[in-house]
Amino acid sequence: MAQSLYFPLLLIALCSISECVQRQYHFINENKTWTEAQRYCREKYTDLATVDNMNDTIQLMKSVSDVHLWIGLQRKWQWSSGGPALFLNWANQQPDGKDECAFMRNGEWHDWNCSYTLFFVCYNMSRGLVFVNQTMNWTAAQSYCRQNHTDLVSVRNQNESQQLEKFINDSHTSESEVWIGLFRDSWQWSDQSNYSFSYWNPGEPNNYANNENCTVLIENTRGHWGDLSCDRHFCFVLCPDKLIVIQQNLSWSEALKYCRQNHVDLVSVQSVEMQRRVMNMVKLASTEAVWLGLHNYCSMNMWLWLSGDMVCYQNWAPGNGSTPENCKLENRKGAVQSGGDQTWISLPESHRLNFICTNY
Known part of the structure; x- marks a missing residue:
C-alpha cells in the first residue's frame, strides 16, 4: 500500500506588497498522473506546489533530489472569450494531456485533437446559446x-454547465459531442498564480511529440524543471492551505473572536485566486453560507475587509453588496454561499454559520 510521507519544508515565499507568507510544503510518496495529483491535493489540502523563487527550489531539493516530482505548472486551459477556466468539469481521467481543445459530452469535458471536426455551440450576446x-x-x-x-x-x-447540457439535448442532434470554447494556452500554476519565475533545465520545455504539458522537478539537477506528458506517474509536492473551515455555527462576532484566538483572522477575499481557494474550502461546510471577514461600514456607506482594505475584487450575488438604509440596525456582514455559484451575500451578523479562518 502506498504511503504518504509528510515532511515540513518551511520556505519563505515571495512577499506581496502587504504581507509575507511562510509556506509549508508536503511530499506525497504516491505515484499519480499530474491530474490525479492535482485532484488529490485539492481534495485534501490546497493545490499542487507553486515554486516562486530560487529559495523555494533550493530548500525543496535538500530533502528530495533523487526522484522526478510533479509540481503545479501546466500549460493552462482558458476560454476563447479570454477568461480563465476556474470552474472545471472534466470527465474521469480527463484531460489526459494529449490534446489542446475541449468538447462536451453528456455534460462533461474531454480534450481532443483540434483538427477533428464536430458540431459546436456559439454564444450570442443578444440571443444566448446558438447550436451550429x-x-x-x-x-x-x-x-x-x-x-x-x-x-x-x-x-x-x-x-x-447544466444549461448548456440541456440546450444540447434539446437541439435534437444525433451527435452528443460538441466543441466548447476551451483550449490550452500558455504556462500557468495550478493555483492560478502568475507564472513569473521559471527554472527550466537546458533544452526544456521542448514539448516532445506535442504531448508534454505538465512540469516535473528533474532528479539530480538541483531542482531544474522539465516538461513531460501529464499521464506519466510520479510522486508530487503540495502546499497545505493556510485556510481552515470551522464547522461550528457561530454569529459573525463570535466567529471573528474564534479566529483571532485560535488562528489569525476571518478570511479576506481580495482576488480571483483567493475566491477559487475559498470555493474549494466551502465544500466542507455544513451550513448554506459561510462567514467571511467582510463587514458593512455604515458611516462611510461601504463594505470593508477586516484588514481595512476596500472591496476591490467583488463577487456579490445579485441584489447583495449595496448598503441598506437601516444597516446600523441590521448590522450586516458578508458571507459566501456554500453551493451554487458560491457568490457573496450579506446577512445580519446574528445568523449562525460556519466560517473560514486564515493562518496568514
Whole structure:
C-alpha cells in the first residue's frame, strides 16, 4: 500500500506588497498522473506546489533530489472569450494531456485533437446559446462564432454547465459531442498564480511529440524543471492551505473572536485566486453560507475587509453588496454561499454559520 510521507519544508515565499507568507510544503510518496495529483491535493489540502523563487527550489531539493516530482505548472486551459477556466468539469481521467481543445459530452469535458471536426455551440450576446448544425475543426468553429455571433461558448459555473447540457439535448442532434470554447494556452500554476519565475533545465520545455504539458522537478539537477506528458506517474509536492473551515455555527462576532484566538483572522477575499481557494474550502461546510471577514461600514456607506482594505475584487450575488438604509440596525456582514455559484451575500451578523479562518 502506498504511503504518504509528510515532511515540513518551511520556505519563505515571495512577499506581496502587504504581507509575507511562510509556506509549508508536503511530499506525497504516491505515484499519480499530474491530474490525479492535482485532484488529490485539492481534495485534501490546497493545490499542487507553486515554486516562486530560487529559495523555494533550493530548500525543496535538500530533502528530495533523487526522484522526478510533479509540481503545479501546466500549460493552462482558458476560454476563447479570454477568461480563465476556474470552474472545471472534466470527465474521469480527463484531460489526459494529449490534446489542446475541449468538447462536451453528456455534460462533461474531454480534450481532443483540434483538427477533428464536430458540431459546436456559439454564444450570442443578444440571443444566448446558438447550436451550429455544421461540423468544423475547433479553430474554424471559433472563427465562425466570432464572425456570426460573439464567440464559442464559455462554461463558467455549474449552472451554465447544466444549461448548456440541456440546450444540447434539446437541439435534437444525433451527435452528443460538441466543441466548447476551451483550449490550452500558455504556462500557468495550478493555483492560478502568475507564472513569473521559471527554472527550466537546458533544452526544456521542448514539448516532445506535442504531448508534454505538465512540469516535473528533474532528479539530480538541483531542482531544474522539465516538461513531460501529464499521464506519466510520479510522486508530487503540495502546499497545505493556510485556510481552515470551522464547522461550528457561530454569529459573525463570535466567529471573528474564534479566529483571532485560535488562528489569525476571518478570511479576506481580495482576488480571483483567493475566491477559487475559498470555493474549494466551502465544500466542507455544513451550513448554506459561510462567514467571511467582510463587514458593512455604515458611516462611510461601504463594505470593508477586516484588514481595512476596500472591496476591490467583488463577487456579490445579485441584489447583495449595496448598503441598506437601516444597516446600523441590521448590522450586516458578508458571507459566501456554500453551493451554487458560491457568490457573496450579506446577512445580519446574528445568523449562525460556519466560517473560514486564515493562518496568514
